[in-house]
Amino acid sequence: MQLKAMELQGYRNYDSVKLTTEGGVNIFIGPNAQGKTNLLEAIHVLSLTKSHRTSKDKELIGWDRGAAVIRAEMTRRMGDVSLELQLSAQGKKAKINGLEQRKLSTFVGTLNVVLFAPEDLDIVKGAPGVRRRxxxxxxxxxxxxxxxxxxxxxxxxxxxxxxxxxxxIRRASPEMLDVWNEQLARTGVKMMQKRKNFIVQLQKWAEKIHAGITGGTEHLAVEYKPSFGTADSMGDQDQSSLFGQFMIKLTQSKEQEFRRGTTLAGPHRDDLGFAINGKDVQSFGSQGQQRTAALSLKLAELELMHEEIGEYPLLLLDDVLSELDQTRQTQLIETFQSRVQTFITTTGLESVNMSRLKDASLFHVRDGQLLR
Ligand SMILES: Nc1ncnc2c1ncn2[C@@H]1O[C@H](COP(=O)(O)OP(=O)(O)OP(=O)(O)O)[C@@H](O)[C@H]1O
Structure with missing residues (x-):
């Protein structure tokens, strides 16, 4: 898929800006705090209706504005699509080809993106929240x-x-808790099963890509680690037995949960594990191995999405190339080159291996303005 044009109004530090983009590589260059990440964020918001940086939509609206609008023209395999997302204190309004969508869920995923930011390099070693996100x-x-x-x-x-x-705990209503336990377990189980299936699919690609990058010397394994039980034991379970397990876990943790004032089991406590050649990367991997594993995962994400939706998503590289050494940078560039429309932000071209990039379009970003 390809983004052909985009317009921002009242979005962060963009008062009003229009840009047309090319199918290959688009580079946004400029000093710090000019609006480069804001641009990639806007593309991400158009894809998921959520920012990757904040859960507060209010922060996305220009300080002196009451609403923000993101519009885009894009091409998908099935044809051209126009998208519009409006953000205001009243909430979000989304349109596809001019038609307002009653539910945001019908809008999400019309535009698909894979975002790679420096914090993703921490995906292996960082906090579990990064892996859940x-x-x-x-x-x-x-x-x-x-x-x-x-x-x-x-x-x-x-x-x-x-x-x-x-x-x-002595004054707690068992009925009230039962209702919440049941609701929590019912939605939680659906999330857990989707996460498990996703990781199984992702693992196939990540393993292959990681072996390619390391010349076949490293075998990467990714494992879904639910907050109770194991992914393996989830394998053949239907939703009702997993639901039963979740309910038991909640009942068993009741005293501890009241003492600590928080829910101790469920998808909000899930994690991922990584192993290289059978050894846990979080504990034993070198920084280089952790970074290569992060890169393999991101590239696997691109391939998996391609497999699932039949076309490549957009790749958003937010200041990440300068964080990768030449070998990993080359690996990344060669994967997306000529197949994936890519948006790169950078403060300077010296950190980007330009000799590998074909036909890149360059946009200078200065204080919420774009110059091609
Ligand atoms: N809601 C908002 N309204 C107006 N301006 C905003 C808003 N939110 C952020 N900004 C401004 O946007 C700028 C930051 O933009 P952005 O995060 O895109 O920087 P950047 O160009 O990617 O910089 P870096 O290279 O440091 O990552 C800052 O000047 C900030 O004051």
């Missing part, structure tokens, strides 16, 4: 229903946590 962003685009389940889950979790915090 990685799963959620990809699954959400390909299975929009997942985002709905996720929202529901967050809502129930919040209410349940508030209750655990504000109530003493």
């Amino acid at each position: 990685f799963m959620d962003m990809e699954i959400g685009q390909v299975h929009p229903g997942y985002l709905y389940d996720m929202q529901q889950y967050q809502k129930i979790l919040q209410q349940r946590n508030n209750y655990l915090k504000s109530t003493d």
Whole structure:
């Protein structure tokens, strides 16, 4: 798929800007704090209706504006599509080809993206939240229903946590807790199964790509680690037995949960594990191995999405090339070159291996203005 044109109004530091983009590589260059990441973020928001940097939509609206609008013209395999997303204090309004969508879930995933930012290089070693976000962003685009389940889950979790915090176990209503447990487990199980399936699919690509980058010397394994039980034991289970396990876990943790005022099991505590040649990368991997594993995962994400939707998503590289050495940079560039429309932000071209990039379009970014 390809983004052909984009327009931003009142989005962060963009008052009003239009740009046309090329099918290959588009580079946004400029000093710090000029609006480069804001541009990639806008493309990401148009894909998922959510920012990768903040959960507060208000932050996306220009400080002196009441609303932000992102418009785009794009080409997909099935034809041309125009997208519009409006953000205001009243919420979000989304249009596809001028038609307002009653549900945001029908809008999500019309434009698909894979975003690679420096914090993704921490995906192996960083906090579990980074790994959960990685799963959620990809699954959400390909299975929009997942985002709905996720929202529901967050809502129930919040209410349940508030209750655990504000109530003493001796005065707690068992009926009330039962209702929340059931709702939490019902939506949680759906998320867990989608995460498990996603990781199984991703593993196939990641393993192959990682072996390619390391000349066949390293075998990368990615494992979904649910907050209770194991991914293997989830293998043949239907939703009802997983639901039963979740309910038991919640009942068993009741005393501890009241003591700590928080829910201790569920998808909000899931994680991923990585092993190279059978050894845990989080504990034993070198920094180089961790970075290569992160790169393999991102490239696997591109291939998996291609497999699932039949075309390549857009690749957004936010200041990440300068973080990769020449070998890994070359690997990345050669993967997307001529197949994937790519958007790169950078403060300077000296850190980018330009000799490998064919026909890149360059945009200078200065204080919310673009100059081609
Ligand atoms: N809601 C907003 N309204 C107006 N301006 C905003 C808003 N949010 C952020 N900004 C401005 O956007 C600029 C930051 O833009 P951005 O994060 O895209 O920087 P960047 O060019 O990617 O820089 P770096 O190279 O440091 O990552 C800052 O000047 C900030 O003040």
